Amino acid sequence: MVRPVATAGPRVNSGRYGRPRAQRRPTSTTGDEFPTGRRGLTVSAGARYSHPVATRSASFAHRHLVGIADLDAAAIGVILDLADRHQAIAAEPVKKLATLRGKTVINLFFENSTRTRTSFEIAAKRLSADAVNISPSQSSAAKGETLLDTAKNLDAMGPDVVVVRHAMGGAPHLLARTLRCAVVNAGDGQHEHPTQALLDAATMRRHKGQLAGLEVAIVGDLAHSRVARSNLLCLTKLGARVRLCAPWTLLPPGLTELGGDLTRERSRITTRLEDALDGADVVMMLRVQHERTAGEAPRFANPREFSRTYGLSARTLAYAKPDAIVMHPGPINRGVELAPDVADSGRAVILEQVSWGVAVRMAVLELLTGSAEA
Numbered sequence: 001m002v003r004p005v006a007t008a009g010p011r012v013n014s015g016r017y018g019r020p021r022a023q024r025r026p027t028s029t030t031g032d033e034f035p036t037g038r039r040g041l042t043v044s045a046g047a048r049y050s051h052p053v054a055t056r057s058a059s060f061a062h063r064h065l066v067g068i069a070d071l072d073a074a075a076i077g078v079i080l081d082l083a084d085r086h087q088a089i090a091a092e093p094v095k096k097l098a099t100l101r102g103k104t105v106i107n108l109f110f111e112n113s114t115r116t117r118t119s120f121e122i123a124a125k126r127l128s129a130d131a132v133n134i135s136p137s138q139s140s141a142a143k144g145e146t147l148l149d150t151a152k153n154l155d156a157m158g159p160d161v162v163v164v165r166h167a168m169g170g171a172p173h174l175l176a177r178t179l180r181c182a183v184v185n186a187g188d189g190q191h192e193h194p195t196q197a198l199l200d201a202a203t204m205r206r207h208k209g210q211l212a213g214l215e216v217a218i219v220g221d222l223a224h225s226r227v228a229r230s231n232l233l234c235l236t237k238l239g240a241r242v243r244l245c246a247p248w249t250l251l252p253p254g255l256t257e258l259g260g261d262l263t264r265e266r267s268r269i270t271t272r273l274e275d276a277l278d279g280a281d282v283v284m285m286l287r288v289q290h291e292r293t294a295g296e297a298p299r300f301a302n303p304r305e306f307s308r309t310y311g312l313s314a315r316t317l318a319y320a321k322p323d324a325i326v327m328h329p330g331p332i333n334r335g336v337e338l339a340p341d342v343a344d345s346g347r348a349v350i351l352e353q354v355s356w357g358v359a360v361r362m363a364v365l366e367l368l369t370g371s372a373e374a
Ligand code: ASP
Pocket: 112, 113, 114, 115, 116, 117, 187, 329, 330, 331
């Protein structure tokens, strides 16, 4: 049970935020891959909110979240089910639970971020954790050393979770090996951004019921996108099929080999936008990451040409299914990868993604703190 915090403190939600069963969407992620025991997490009408961490351990045994690569479909399902329940708290007048009371979450962001850092901070605070933000300026010399020194200093302060964003792929893995607390990857270089893929899966599940069998097009700068990598792994594990679309110059070699046979079987690469969009249920557009190509030869002639060939407009969206949803991890470059009228249309679920971000991060923080205590 979620215990209210001491009477002198802020009032904490008693947990009655489950929506009536009739309004709930199906919660199964992968159909029969989902262990039946997890059904216990579903909140029935008016049911009291039971402590989620107490029911976690059987299906979620991870101490860190450094990449989707480490999770199986069942573990992803546990996170998404818990996020489903936390999503409802955003509509409550008192947006607070006591599950992380007395815990400390450090947001260690070496790379710029507004959205992701704020999302983690709100998630931690909604669970009553103490959230601390640190943004060390990144030293270009000896990055690894600086990171390890910083990590050891943080460890000495006894946090429960460190959320890290770093330009160097593998930085969260290094911290996970060094620190005693739980480590969450909030984006490491061009490698992974696991909570983004999880919030994307939660958004798709809300709109499409389940991910198994969905056709998802991911279009744009695949070469530099940690979002694309994490999504490719997450979506294929959950039974969706992925079409990856970019000009040759923005396609990294070996992308579909990333997760071995599974991603190879369930994904394909195309350089034609119409081909990627044809019959798609979900269209995920990615920003061209200019900050990652500074000093390199241009990968395409100019933004106008990119937009004409790979941009999503009302005309090109017509290739997708009539009920296809449009997603974007943000920040959007309006008029480049996404036409403003599409971004602002009812088909776009971009702000819903942001809102699911908080719920998914609440779930991750709870599960990892439970895990770390075990
Ligand atoms: N870098 C972007 C921002 O800060 C998105 C992100 O944080 O993931 O808004």
